[in-house]
Amino acid sequence: MSKLSGFPEWLPDQRMIELRVLDRLRTTFELYGFAPLETRAVEPLDQLLRKGETSKEVYLLRRLQAEADSEDDALGLHFDLTVPFARYVLEHAGKLQFPFRRYQIQKVWRGERPQEGRYREFLQADIDVVDRDTLAGHYEAEIPLVIGDALKGLPLPPVRILVNNRKLAEGFYRGIGLTETDEALRAIDKLDKIGPDKVAELLVATAGATEAQAKACLALAEISADDDSFVSLVRALQVDHPLLDEGLAELAAVVETAREHAPGLVGASLKIARGLDYYTGTVYETELAGYEKFGSICSGGRYDNLASSGNNRFPGVGISIGVSRMLGLLFGAEALRISRPVPTAVLVALPHEEDRAAGNRIAAALRARGVPTEVAPSAAKFGKQIRFAERRGIPYVWFPGEPDEVKDIRSGVQVPADAATWSPPDEDLRPAVTMDETAR
Amino acid sequence: MSKLSGFPEWLPDQRMIELRVLDRLRTTFELYGFAPLETRAVEPLDQLLRKGETSKEVYLLRRLQAEADSEDDALGLHFDLTVPFARYVLEHAGKLQFPFRRYQIQKVWRGERPQEGRYREFLQADIDVVDRDTLAGHYEAEIPLVIGDALKGLPLPPVRILVNNRKLAEGFYRGIGLTETDEALRAIDKLDKIGPDKVAELLVATAGATEAQAKACLALAEISADDDSFVSLVRALQVDHPLLDEGLAELAAVVETAREHAPGLVGASLKIARGLDYYTGTVYETELAGYEKFGSICSGGRYDNLASSGNNRFPGVGISIGVSRMLGLLFGAEALRISRPVPTAVLVALPHEEDRAAGNRIAAALRARGVPTEVAPSAAKFGKQIRFAERRGIPYVWFPGEPDEVKDIRSGVQVPADAATWSPPDEDLRPAVTMDETAR
Numbered sequence: 001m002s003k004l005s006g007f008p009e010w011l012p013d014q015r016m017i018e019l020r021v022l023d024r025l026r027t028t029f030e031l032y033g034f035a036p037l038e039t040r041a042v043e044p045l046d047q048l049l050r051k052g053e054t055s056k057e058v059y060l061l062r063r064l065q066a067e068a069d070s071e072d073d074a075l076g077l078h079f080d081l082t083v084p085f086a087r088y089v090l091e092h093a094g095k096l097q098f099p100f101r102r103y104q105i106q107k108v109w110r111g112e113r114p115q116e117g118r119y120r121e122f123l124q125a126d127i128d129v130v131d132r133d134t135l136a137g138h139y140e141a142e143i144p145l146v147i148g149d150a151l152k153g154l155p156l157p158p159v160r161i162l163v164n165n166r167k168l169a170e171g172f173y174r175g176i177g178l179t180e181t182d183e184a185l186r187a188i189d190k191l192d193k194i195g196p197d198k199v200a201e202l203l204v205a206t207a208g209a210t211e212a213q214a215k216a217c218l219a220l221a222e223i224s225a226d227d228d229s230f231v232s233l234v235r236a237l238q239v240d241h242p243l244l245d246e247g248l249a250e251l252a253a254v255v256e257t258a259r260e261h262a263p264g265l266v267g268a269s270l271k272i273a274r275g276l277d278y279y280t281g282t283v284y285e286t287e288l289a290g291y292e293k294f295g296s297i298c299s300g301g302r303y304d305n306l307a308s309s310g311n312n313r314f315p316g317v318g319i320s321i322g323v324s325r326m327l328g329l330l331f332g333a334e335a336l337r338i339s340r341p342v343p344t345a346v347l348v349a350l351p352h353e354e355d356r357a358a359g360n361r362i363a364a365a366l367r368a369r370g371v372p373t374e375v376a377p378s379a380a381k382f383g384k385q386i387r388f389a390e391r392r393g394i395p396y397v398w399f400p401g402e403p404d405e406v407k408d409i410r411s412g413v414q415v416p417a418d419a420a421t422w423s424p425p426d427e428d429l430r431p432a433v434t435m436d437e438t439a440r
Numbered sequence: 441m442s443k444l445s446g447f448p449e450w451l452p453d454q455r456m457i458e459l460r461v462l463d464r465l466r467t468t469f470e471l472y473g474f475a476p477l478e479t480r481a482v483e484p485l486d487q488l489l490r491k492g493e494t495s496k497e498v499y500l501l502r503r504l505q506a507e508a509d510s511e512d513d514a515l516g517l518h519f520d521l522t523v524p525f526a527r528y529v530l531e532h533a534g535k536l537q538f539p540f541r542r543y544q545i546q547k548v549w550r551g552e553r554p555q556e557g558r559y560r561e562f563l564q565a566d567i568d569v570v571d572r573d574t575l576a577g578h579y580e581a582e583i584p585l586v587i588g589d590a591l592k593g594l595p596l597p598p599v600r601i602l603v604n605n606r607k608l609a610e611g612f613y614r615g616i617g618l619t620e621t622d623e624a625l626r627a628i629d630k631l632d633k634i635g636p637d638k639v640a641e642l643l644v645a646t647a648g649a650t651e652a653q654a655k656a657c658l659a660l661a662e663i664s665a666d667d668d669s670f671v672s673l674v675r676a677l678q679v680d681h682p683l684l685d686e687g688l689a690e691l692a693a694v695v696e697t698a699r700e701h702a703p704g705l706v707g708a709s710l711k712i713a714r715g716l717d718y719y720t721g722t723v724y725e726t727e728l729a730g731y732e733k734f735g736s737i738c739s740g741g742r743y744d745n746l747a748s749s750g751n752n753r754f755p756g757v758g759i760s761i762g763v764s765r766m767l768g769l770l771f772g773a774e775a776l777r778i779s780r781p782v783p784t785a786v787l788v789a790l791p792h793e794e795d796r797a798a799g800n801r802i803a804a805a806l807r808a809r810g811v812p813t814e815v816a817p818s819a820a821k822f823g824k825q826i827r828f829a830e831r832r833g834i835p836y837v838w839f840p841g842e843p844d845e846v847k848d849i850r851s852g853v854q855v856p857a858d859a860a861t862w863s864p865p866d867e868d869l870r871p872a873v874t875m876d877e878t879a880r
Contacts, residue, residue, distance in 0.1 A: 004480065004484075007482060008480070009480055009528065012475040012476065012477055012536075012542065015475075015476045015477055015478055016475065030783035030812050031783075031807040031811075032812070032814070033782055033784035033812055035452040035455075035781060035782045035783060036456060036459055037450075037455055038455055039449055040444065040447035040449055040561055041481075041547060041549075041561060042447060042561070044444075058503075058504045059504070060501070060502045061499045061500070061501065061517075062501075062502060063497060064497060064498045064500055064551065066551070076504070091443070092451065095451055096451075096452075097781075097831050097832055099817050101782075101814070107481060109481070111503035121481060121482070131817075136818060138796060145800075257800075260797060341537075342473055342475045343473060343475060344473035356578060357700060357701075360701055361701075367471040370471070371471075372471050372472070372473055373471065374473035374541070377539050391537050
């Protein structure tokens with residue numbers, strides 16, 4: 001009966017806020033032409049582990065009554081939506097049109113040790129664009145614009161999307177003579193957690209860097225800018241490599257496109273590493289204003305080799321909003337409110353239990369015009385029926401009679417009304433979600 | 441890479457149809473005042489098995505890197521949404537207002553052997569009303585009305601909700617002197633599958649019935665009616681038991697209420713047993729016209745003892761639409777179509793790649809007024825860009841110019857247009873879902 005650590009469950013008012021967020025995400029994704037998709041929750045274990053992702057702590061499945069040699073034993077719950085999507089694209093490539101734009105909003109599971117804002121079961125909202133053989137660079141610029149558009153329509157703190165490019169980092173590391181570029185990236189990824197001195201030690205210890213090379217890596221990681229001025233800052237470090245040039249051009253295009261269409265949303269930040277995931281170009285992380293210390297709430301990047309088998313290659317770019325993570329932080333800070341924990345706008349009161357059929361007809365008339373309506377649970381005294389509405393924040397109580405009357409129980413104003421024509425004001429029709437700007 | 445048997449995955453057009461169905465369900469549920477809820481996908485194993493439900497074939501979870509004594513070993517994936525909901529109500533009773541109305545739309549998992557229309561992972565859409573201590577009978581009449589309202593707004597075959605009452609059946613069996621009422625019910629539950637002769641044999645063999653008693657059970661099961669006339673048909677069998685009286689009155693109320701508010705939707709069918717689930721009163725099953733042989737697509741009932749611990753008791757009534765099951769049947773028959781497999785209504789064509797920023801601004805203006813818009817993937821020849829739209833069923837292509845023009849590529853009609861004011865006709869804004877009435 002006790003709560004399971006790492007498996008969050010919202011109360012109805014919180015779930016209503018979450019649905020409002022999901023509705024906005026979905027509407028925006030569809031406005032940009034992303035088609036919806038869901039994949040099964042399970043993948044064959046070899047699929048889940050093929051990038052060596054044991055760090056994601058996969059949950060394995062076993063049937064209670066499984067035979068010993070059952071194939072089920074090799075199934076696990078997906079830990080993200082990108083790996084299943086890549087598998088889906090390869091499996092259904094013949095039935096999809098490329099470039100293929102899809103969004104996917106689903107639960108994922110990771111058996112990690114639970115801690116604040118980290119869950120074992122959580123909801124992600126992903127968008128990706130994949131193409132056959134080659135993927136145009138402009139999609140890397142579009143992805144953050146979609147996210148900025150979606151989130152700005154919600155009562156949430158502002159976000160800032162920080163962008164880097166794997167080619168830029170790798171080209172730079174190679175340009176200064178490092179060969180253990182993965183190890184270098186892994187060290188830089190720890191910058192915010194352990195600070196520059198420790199990262200320098202790591203670079204020396206694990207990436208085979210000299211102190212000068214470590215210093216250069218840190219100098220690169222310190223660079224950030226809201227426009228393409230980061231290019232000259234990198235050039236000033238006097239490192240040359242063709243991969244570096246490619247990365248600089250790609251990152252500049254992403255930042256400048258965003259600056260034109262959504263000023264202030266995107267910044268280049270050359271310390272962004274995104275762990276050791278499957279990314280090969282642009283990478284994204286997202287800060288929620290006031291909650292920066294909890295890390296990124298929306299991350300992703302370009303991947304060229306995730307969906308490929310034999311001669312078929314489907315490079316892609318995508319991003320994933322950590323919906324549970326973001327809302328968990330905001331709920332924890334009591335930053336979000338909803339005006340009532342039920343959809344109901346009107347409660348039809350009942351003078352007598354025999355009036356229930358008439359009450360149902362009134363409710364049906366209101367619902368037919370989109371007004372969420374409940375009929376009172378019992379023909380108790382009117383005071384008790386009004387308290388039923390009050391406790392739930394239902395704003396209106398309807399009294400059948402000659403004529404019917406409807407009461408705004410907040411103001412006490414009661415007026416004659418016809419169920420065939422009356423509607424509440426727009427702002428009362430749906431519960432309102434608001435943000436407490438002072439909450440942290 | 442191969443498909444996993446029992447784990448269905450829809451193509452994007454099918455997922456769009458599914459979402460249209462879910463939107464209608466959710467909107468209707470909210471119009472009736474049901475609040476949304478999600479529970480975690482996992483439950484402690486003892487919770488899942490406490491009704492002896494090993495027949496549901498629970499999937500157990502194990503972390504890949506679990507320590508031997510890990511608590512995770514006792515977790516399983518939920519096999520329905522009622523058991524988790526009952527647990528949630530007990531856990532959060534102090535924070536909920538009763539009677540509590542909630543809807544819950546989530547995946548569930550059962551490790552059963554896959555067969556047509558039976559999945560190992562599937563989507564259910566549930567509504568339930570629970571109250572503290574006692575639950576008014578009128579909720580048993582309301583539940584089928586909500587389902588009828590929700591489904592009639594969709595391009596689906598008509599449904600018929602068949603209703604029975606556990607008290608009626610149990611009272612009748614006791615009235616004729618049977619004591620193994622569970623076994624009798626279990627036998628009657630097989631009526632459609634094995635026929636009356638085999639059921640009679642079963643009643644004798646497992647429920648301790650005489651041939652006369654078996655005949656009486658079958659006579660009861662044969663009764664059905666669209667109004668309360670079934671009461672006199674049962675009375676004509678001359679069986680007396682207080683529980684039978686209770687069940688008859690409850691079932692009559694459900695059928696008569698439905699007859700008043702939604703004629704033709706609900707019928708009493710005294711053979712409905714609903715397996716050996718936790719139901720204690722009204723039970724529901726639902727036939728989809730033309731797909732009756734595949735069994736119920738929406739089932740439920742009243743349960744008095746599912747959510748109780750010590751002195752706290754929360755009787756409830758609910759119903760569950762098997763969304764994957766229903767859509768799987770309809771998709772299999774190719775009965776449902778959508779006019780395009782993408783949300784996009786307009787493709788902005790690009791004369792040159794340098795026009796992409798201008799194309800993005802046009803798209804932004806259209807999206808700001810709710811028109812789903814994509815910008816062409818590349819500034820290919822216009823013929824190729826138009827074919828891009830054609831292949832996806834995107835109805836309009838926008839040509840930037842002086843002035844801009846928009847072309848309906850189905851009719852070939854091209855007219856001047858301003859992105860700040862032009863909208864497609866309403867019927868083109870969202871893809872249309874239609875049913876092929878001849879498909880089976």
